[in-house]
Amino acid sequence: MQILVLNAGSSSQKCALFDLTEPLPEAASAPLWRAAIDWTNPDGAQLSVKGGDGESTSTPLQVGSHLEALEHLLAQLWQGEHRIIDSPEAIAAVGHRVVHGGPHYREATVIDGQVKRTIEAMAAFAPVHNPAALEGIRAVEQLLGPVPQVALFDTAFHRDLPDRAAVYPGPYEWLDADIRRYGFHGISYAYCTERAARFLERELSSLRLIVCHLGNGCSAAAIARGKSVDTTMGFTPLEGLMMGSRSGSVDPSILIYLLRQMTQQGQPPEKIADYLDDTLNKASGLKGISGLTSDMRQITAALNTGNARAGLAFDIYIHRLVSAIAALRTSLDGLDALVFTAGVGENSAEVRAHTCERLAFLGLQLDGAKNQAPGGSERDIATPDSAVRILVIPTQEDWAIARECYRLLSASAADKRQR
Ligand SMILES: Nc1ncnc2c1ncn2[C@@H]1O[C@H](COP(=O)(O)OP(=O)(O)O)[C@@H](O)[C@H]1O
Ligand SMILES: CC(=O)OP(=O)(O)O
Numbered sequence: 001m002q003i004l005v006l007n008a009g010s011s012s013q014k015c016a017l018f019d020l021t022e023p024l025p026e027a028a029s030a031p032l033w034r035a036a037i038d039w040t041n042p043d044g045a046q047l048s049v050k051g052g053d054g055e056s057t058s059t060p061l062q063v064g065s066h067l068e069a070l071e072h073l074l075a076q077l078w079q080g081e082h083r084i085i086d087s088p089e090a091i092a093a094v095g096h097r098v099v100h101g102g103p104h105y106r107e108a109t110v111i112d113g114q115v116k117r118t119i120e121a122m123a124a125f126a127p128v129h130n131p132a133a134l135e136g137i138r139a140v141e142q143l144l145g146p147v148p149q150v151a152l153f154d155t156a157f158h159r160d161l162p163d164r165a166a167v168y169p170g171p172y173e174w175l176d177a178d179i180r181r182y183g184f185h186g187i188s189y190a191y192c193t194e195r196a197a198r199f200l201e202r203e204l205s206s207l208r209l210i211v212c213h214l215g216n217g218c219s220a221a222a223i224a225r226g227k228s229v230d231t232t233m234g235f236t237p238l239e240g241l242m243m244g245s246r247s248g249s250v251d252p253s254i255l256i257y258l259l260r261q262m263t264q265q266g267q268p269p270e271k272i273a274d275y276l277d278d279t280l281n282k283a284s285g286l287k288g289i290s291g292l293t294s295d296m297r298q299i300t301a302a303l304n305t306g307n308a309r310a311g312l313a314f315d316i317y318i319h320r321l322v323s324a325i326a327a328l329r330t331s332l333d334g335l336d337a338l339v340f341t342a343g344v345g346e347n348s349a350e351v352r353a354h355t356c357e358r359l360a361f362l363g364l365q366l367d368g369a370k371n372q373a374p375g376g377s378e379r380d381i382a383t384p385d386s387a388v389r390i391l392v393i394p395t396q397e398d399w400a401i402a403r404e405c406y407r408l409l410s411a412s413a414a415d416k417r418q419r
């Protein structure tokens, strides 16, 4: 079954085509084809496509709206230089990563009008991500017609967060209005948890993990026996750790202070809300502090040449990450492994080294050579006598989406056959 996956992140639209057949492989398999639009390129959006031959090309996108850009991306599947299928009919299903499912969706769900309305309503809680997922769904409708589309929600993995971790200590009415902590990056956490159990040859039912998903968006989660028991992101993907261009947690009084100042200056309320939203989501974090970039590679390169603001950005990033991991540890009755994943977690030996050094008191002992060794595969970078394992697990959100999509559609096909 050929399954197309659309992953709408904060700075890019990724797309991959998988061919899944029984028996499903245990570990992620490579896609037949992948493409991505980078919205952040200063010279305009850039489309990159990698075909089945392993060849890839990168071209500037000459189109107006996001929807047009997406339609152009999808058409590359059967029309572009690296086309992989003869016609859109070859695609059996499309899986989407949807960041916010609110309190409604706790499982992978076939997309219908009601699901689309909910994703739209939840855009108020995930303004960077949910509108991008909806654009993907609409682009597929335009180009691929009535193919089944399935949504996987980043919030679903955290469905069993205990109330003490999920409820904000504001007025109780907030909870009635669905203002609570949801948590995100759940597709990645579910995948990394499963892989960590396999790697350690342990049953999920006894495993206690802290997983750090450090990409453009960053969060960490305490996972006990396969379930999320606490996590750093909350009502929206803005709470918690310092990120590429997002602030993470700040004192809410800063916003009240700025709001009052801007109101006194005669700014209209809408403009103030947009300014605060943009500042916290797009002009903060590594980018805001360094004044340079949201990219950890460039931050570490700049700090190594003595750039003081890059150095400060790195220090805050590590300080907040270490504080969060130590806090998450208190939600577990022991810690078997600390897991690093996503762009920074998988690739930055500096971030892992500084984090683990400060967490020695939790029983973590990093093997410096193993940490530095290059490698894109799952690995243990702790010393043999470390009390806690330290794992690097490359996350495979797209493959996990394709697999869930396959399972859901196979189960519903079997259901129909039985009736
Ligand atoms: N070799 C590397 N060293 C340090 N950081 C890296 C490296 N490769 C990628 N990154 C970081 O990974 C981040 C992107 O992570 P990724 O998981 O792809 O993000 P997202 O899916 O949220 O867009 C980039 O901001 C970059 O800083
Ligand atoms: C939820 C979230 O922050 O996603 P991303 O890391 O893709 O921006």
Ligand SMILES: [Mg+2]
Pocket (backbone or CB within 6 Å): 009, 215, 216, 217, 342
């Ligand atoms: Mg991501």
